């Protein structure tokens with residue numbers, strides 16, 4: 228549970244106080260598929276342009292607590308820009324982002340992990356000359372959202388170490404913790420990136436193409452890991468993914484973006500049968516759907 232919410236999931240003063248007027252009951256019509264009061268993550272008319280190009284076009288989404296939501300769409304549909312605006316990597320041109328009912332749109336990117344929102348680290352964000360363990364430990368220590376309480380009589384760094392080792396075990400990273408990050412194979416680097424995101428103890432985890440460049444075996448293992456993150460850690464997961472086998476097998480709901488707009492949201496079987504979705508994928512993915 229984030230420190231931005233109480234046990235009932237209601238927003239507390241922590242975030243709301245800085246954004247008076249944008250409190251839990253103010254979340255405006257996010258996603259028709261999800262009751263606004265159940266949405267742990269919501270966007271309201273989120274919009275982002277680059278000059279003449281509209282990358283994200285008034286997107287309203289509501290993601291339920293504990294849900295695994297896939298965001299799919301053809302190349303250039305706006306998926307990564309949507310993530311960037313949710314994470315604060317890019318400011319939206321218009322629209323709002325809500326976490327636990329509180330408006331976080333104006334919160335800086337570096338604050339988002341402290342609010343319970345994390346995105347997996349990409350390979351180019353790893354400290355490649357540091358060990359696998361150090362990469363995770365530095366996140367545990369700097370975010371201080373790790374699942375431990377401060378104890379004056381314990382060595383703080385050793386607690387960070389225990390937590391980091393636990394997370395490496397959780398993601399099934401198949402290498403000794405002393406391995407330098409740069410020496411990890413690609414699939415393990417992606418797992419390390421997920422362990423680092425989990426080290427912030429998020430409530431909502433955004434994963435941007437976690438299986439890209441992986442072998443079929445590693446892709447299946449990663450899909451299983453993502454399900455475990457939802458089922459065993461109880462996180463809400465939002466996933467951008469091009470592999471339709473993964474998307475269809477693990478998602479609770481799928482939202483389809485096309486030219487910046489959400490053209491459909493629903494369970495996998497509904498999305499597979501949706502003609503507008505089929506039309507959006509005139510290319511190779513059409514057959515896969």
Ligand SMILES: Nc1ncnc2c1ncn2[C@@H]1O[C@H](COP(=O)(O)OP(=O)(O)OP(=O)(O)O)[C@@H](O)[C@H]1O
Pocket residue numbers: 277280281282300301302303304305306307308309
């Ligand atoms: N920094 C930028 N400057 C200008 N245009 C951009 C920028 N980032 C994205 N775009 C444009 O915004 C649109 C959406 O791009 P985006 O990368 O979000 O799509 P995507 O769905 O993630 O694509 P892909 O599946 O290929 O990664 C595209 O037309 C892209 O060219």
